[in-house]
Amino acid sequence: MIKVFADGFDVAQGKYGKYLGQAERHVVKNKTILVIEDDPDMRITLVRLLNKEGYTALGAESGEIALKTFKKSRIDLILLDISLPDTDGITIAREIRGHSDVPIIFVTGKSHVIDRVVGLEIGADDYLTKPFNSRELTARINTVFRRSEISRTNIINPPVGAEILYFDGWKLDMSACKLFEPAGEEIRMTTYEFRILTTFVTHPNRTLSRTQIADLMGFNEISTDGRSIDMLVGKVRRKIAEYSDGTLYIKTIRNRGYMFAGRPSNAAIKGSG
Numbered sequence: 468m469i470k471v472f473a474d475g476f477d478v479a480q481g482k483y484g485k486y487l488g489q490a491e492r493h494v495v496k497n498k499t500i501l502v503i504e505d506d507p508d509m510r511i512t513l514v515r516l517l518n519k520e521g522y523t524a525l526g527a528e529s530g531e532i533a534l535k536t537f538k539k540s541r542i543d544l545i546l547l548d549i550s551l552p553d554t555d556g557i558t559i560a561r562e563i564r565g566h567s568d569v570p571i572i573f574v575t576g577k578s579h580v581i582d583r584v585v586g587l588e589i590g591a592d593d594y595l596t597k598p599f600n601s602r603e604l605t606a607r608i609n610t611v612f613r614r615s616e617i618s619r620t621n622i623i624n625p626p627v628g629a630e631i632l633y634f635d636g637w638k639l640d641m642s643a644c645k646l647f648e649p650a651g652e653e654i655r656m657t658t659y660e661f662r663i664l665t666t667f668v669t670h671p672n673r674t675l676s677r678t679q680i681a682d683l684m685g686f687n688e689i690s691t692d693g694r695s696i697d698m699l700v701g702k703v704r705r706k707i708a709e710y711s712d713g714t715l716y717i718k719t720i721r722n723r724g725y726m727f728a729g730r731p732s733n734a735a736i737k738g739s740g
Contacts, residue, residue: 497523498522498543499522501527501537501542501544502526504548514526516604529551530551530558531554534562537563543570544572545570550575556573557589560589564589570592570611572592573595574599632668634730634732646661648710659699663699667729670683
């Protein structure tokens with residue numbers, strides 16, 4: 468059963484309001500969202516909500532239809548339910564990730580840790596658990612789109628005064644959400660991988676518990692047992708290891724958490740190349 472929220476959006480009844488501010492309209496223009504959801508009421512209502520907000524929304528009730536729609540249409544973002552009648556959302560996400568970096572937001576009624584861990588592992592950009600607030604949904608979508616727009620824009624016109632974080636020759640471009648190894652090659656990272664690395668770089672030589680890391684990341688959906696944090700740390704370690712001399716930048720502090728052992732050259736440097 469879908470909860471009715473004070474802001475006026477009831478997924479079951481299809482009631483929604485206008486929440487997107489005028490300043491964000493440029494983000495929505497010409498964006499197409501694929502809603503992969505087997506529940507017809509939820510799917511139809513989400514499509515209507517997104518269309519109302521200015522997006523072009525397409526609905527798919529199964530994995531087979533979703534993949535066909537994705538292949539024949541220009542999709543800018545996917546809202547993906549994990550539970551589908553013919554397959555599961557994890558399988559669909561893996562299939563799409565095999566040849567596309569399109570942003571994926573998992574939307575699911577499940578709250579099991581394994582779903583979150585696997586979702587992050589395959590490169591999900593965000594994760595929403597039903598029931599959710601329509602303001603939260605549109606805010607998450609807009610954030611993902613803004614990040615994508617900034618990233619593409621900065622490739623052509625690097626911003627003046629952008630915040631850059633450095634450690635041992637590595638560069639974190641905060642405005643573009645990108646990591647560059649010492650020789651200048653970009654290392655592809657998911658949203659959460661970039662966020663956790665930024666958290667460590669800005670808190671060097673300090674033991675952080677898994678709960679502290681989740682709080683500093685601003686990620687309130689990290690599981691309390693820390694498995695998602697451990698998974699993200701492992702992924703970041705492996706990506707950095709491919710381009711490093713064997714230095715272990717993120718150290719495990721037994722029974723306590725993790726510590727970043729890199730050497731930041733100023734915590735944040737403005738306008739540096």
